[in-house]
Amino acid sequence: CLPRLFQPRSCCRRLSVLQCVAVMAASLKDTRLDVDLEKVAPTNSPSAVSHHDLNTIAEKDDVASKGETSAPIGWTSFLASNREIVVLPLSLLILIIFTSVELDSKRPLASEGAAVLLITALWWFTEVLPLTITSLLPMVLYPMLGVASVKALSAKFFKGTTFLFVAGFFIGLAVERWDLHTRVVCTIVRRAGSRIELVIGGFMLSVWLLSMWISNTATILCMLPMAQAFLGSLPAGHERFQSCFLLAVGYAATIGGIATPVGTPTNGIFMSQFSEFWPEQGSFSFATFMLCATPLSFMLLLVVWLGFCSIFVWASKERIPVDQGIFEDMRAKLGKLTFEQIVVTADLTLLVVLWFTGSRINDFPGWRSVVFEDMNSAAVGLALTLPLFFVPCGARLPQAMQRCIGEDRCLSRAPGPIVPRNILDWPAIKDGFRWEILFVFGGGAIIADGTVRSGLAAWVAEQLASMAIGDYLFLISVTFVICFVTEVVSNMATLAIFGSIIATTASMKGLDPVKYLLGVCFASSFAFMLPMAGGPNMVVYSTGKVPVATMAKFGLILNFVAIFLGGSYIALVLPSLLGPYQNLGAPVAG
8 A cells, every 4th residue: 555655645643454545545536436446437427426426425434433533744745746756756766767777688668667667657656647647758758768669659559449439438338328237137136036145146147247248337226226235124133234234236247348349448458458568369259258258247246145044144143134125116217128128128139149159169260251251349339339429319200200100109208408309418418528537548558568578577487487387377467466466556557567477477387378368357357345446436435324334344354355266267167168368488579
């Protein structure tokens, strides 16, 4: 947590460790909520939470107990409010030192590559500027130090994976605009019956499924009113159950994002890095990624559900009642399935099928190799989401068509002041479109390319490869480091910094670099301990029902479970699922 000392926060006297963590969590809310929350819910969504709301709630643990308030402490407070006074001179010192020495005579640009990586990492870690702005820094430093030209770097900034996430944003915004995610959660939970463990499983399963395709944060926000209504129906004395229930559902959203290439931005960065490091392979298969990631994601979901039920249901002497009337009332308020929801469901279903079958699956070559060989998953995504800007909403259909569909399905009620015209209207969704993530994608791609191109990745890999450590222990060590780094650092920045180095190290040790790159990608999402570690964590913390101590305790346990379960899965199961992507050789710079 040392990098977080440079946050614009005053200090508190005699704060406990957990209260200090809460202070740091609040100080990180702006940048992490802008970028690391992935595709954040649009501000005109009924389930959206404004920055002001989260900022207000995040202040709850910023002061000590019994009314003890924070007070500035001299130079510490001054530095906390003026991080650039420390960060800029330190960046200049790094630049002078590393351009004055030669790390490796065989790789003369490795020192310059190290300077750029360390300075960018310092700016990312301390967040002296928003992640979005810092992502542009390598575009200046690499050409200035002679590592790569602006022309070469510009080609890396926007890749096919970038447009894959643009398509993901569009379909996610369509789901959110027409409240389809709320209907999915309500439908699954209603079918769980009156057994409390099945209700818990229904909430977690629906959130897990939705977070594969739309923002983890938007998913947890849409679920929150239903969850709080359910918890409000419980008799007094179940406060600890309520706290951990919200935590379990929040973890389900984070875990669900692991399962698909569009589930979380780190997965998109992996897809981009794979295409960059092994260009002769083309893009990583959408189906293969899901085949590799979904089993691990489901196992983690099952662990969280079993752990929660073991402690709070099966080991509890008191039975927790379930009022199914709450869910029936919610279902009644939703009304019939609307025309817009039908269109979005059909579009999303077709899109998933085309994504999944477009690339090679064993002996099946994929439909793209037959009809549109030059299309990739990004082009397919745009081909199915752009038409949503032309499809009229139900209220604008001809009267005869409305009567055929059902007039009560064509009311076209959408949140916000803008009267809906089409399934997607740019004025209505533009505030929810997260351009910042695309910039961080680009910055991460440039860092990955520069680290390999300069020879820095190979130099670091040589040092690490000399360590006498076996495959499994090395994999567990990598997962451990990434897991705890991503608790305090943006998960996208973590993968951008470590991905190329770990993949190159694996190749030099005679191990599978793709397996290790996937391991870094998965571990970057193992962030369960702290509110600022991810969007779902911050949202459940903002309810005021989940103390930082509870999140830290259960999150630490889940971190270690994820490290050993994930490490074992990657070591023992993943090689058999990678198929043609095994043992591809060392990463190269394009």
